[in-house]
Amino acid sequence: MALDHAILVSLLERPGSGYELARRFERSIGYFWTATHQQIYRVLKRMEGDGLLDVRDVPQRGRPDKKEYSVAGPGRAVLAAWLHEPIEPESLRHDLAVKIRGAAFDDPAALIHEVERHHRVHGDRLAHYLAGERRDFTGPGAPSPPDAARELQHVVLRGGIAYERMTIAWLDDVLATLHRLGRNAPPA
Amino acid sequence: MALDHAILVSLLERPGSGYELARRFERSIGYFWTATHQQIYRVLKRMEGDGLLDVRDVPQRGRPDKKEYSVAGPGRAVLAAWLHEPIEPESLRHDLAVKIRGAAFDDPAALIHEVERHHRVHGDRLAHYLAGERRDFTGPGAPSPPDAARELQHVVLRGGIAYERMTIAWLDDVLATLHRLGRNAPPA
């Protein structure tokens, strides 16, 4: 159900259409939550039906019209209630780790390219987050004193940055391990 | 579908019953994958039907009998094929981050207890991982030279340790931010 809450938070930060939400889920909110447009449209419709959201038809020139959603009173109440409930600390789902342990029953060295690919992806994400941080928080254009919403967005982004740095360092460790195994026991 | 592969890896490391698998998913494999016994029994039945697993009835005294599963030839082939396929780099699903951004529209200081609770959970997990590392890899009883399977298990565990340390450091950052916001703008 947390997609509902992520959408509420995003629409409180700024009202928008399903399409715009889907784009945000590829960027800022995507740092910590993913969703496709199909999911988003379904949930928006349901939440609108439940009276949690307001909709406004926005005609546009040269573009398809869009429906701009914003959070209604009951939506705000639902979010507030959720904020005061405890949630379960996350547990990981890490496919690559399954593969690494599985590689013991195959050829460990064959995993090197795959791990390198993941390393590049996380490097790109890190660069992207750092650019966003400079643009929105630490760069010359950043407003000061910042408000609470911005401070909280920033601390979440710092979490994303820490996650990517940690992952990259770990993948270096994985690569070193795979290389070591390759030298000690070269595949037939 | 990666639960299938996680089960194959675990059964290759050591054959076992559904119940035993469920317990492993609470410990070592649980570092990077979670599953409940309901899921596990369903998947075991399906994979056995597909000829990927062998079953053996094991009568026990003083305990219910159990079914011991092990990986059959086709199961090994399925795992090998998956190991050679590329997989998508993970994306996060972090409820707590949604809450933190949402707190801007409520009372940020009210989140402090929740964040502290998560901090404790991650601290406990870290201690648990470190104890496992000492017991199985770096302690006096650990065999040397270790084989490939153990090396790979260790590098995955190091990933879990790095993840918990990173998370704890980030939660410290979050707490400092929440305290700062509380001082600057005390709630009514």
Added chain:
DNA sequence: TCTGCCATGTAATGGGTTACATGATTGA
């Protein structure tokens, strides 16, 4: 006696992913 562990399952629901579907505008 009661809790917890061992051991296996079924059923209902809900959420997520993938595939399919349409159609206009802008820029290369």
Added chain:
DNA sequence: TCAATCATGTAACCCATTACATGGCAGA
């Protein structure tokens, strides 16, 4: 002319979570 972007949706399937269900043994 072709690809990309904007914009919205439906349908089917799979997977995961939650609740329900049983029953014996060991130890506090």
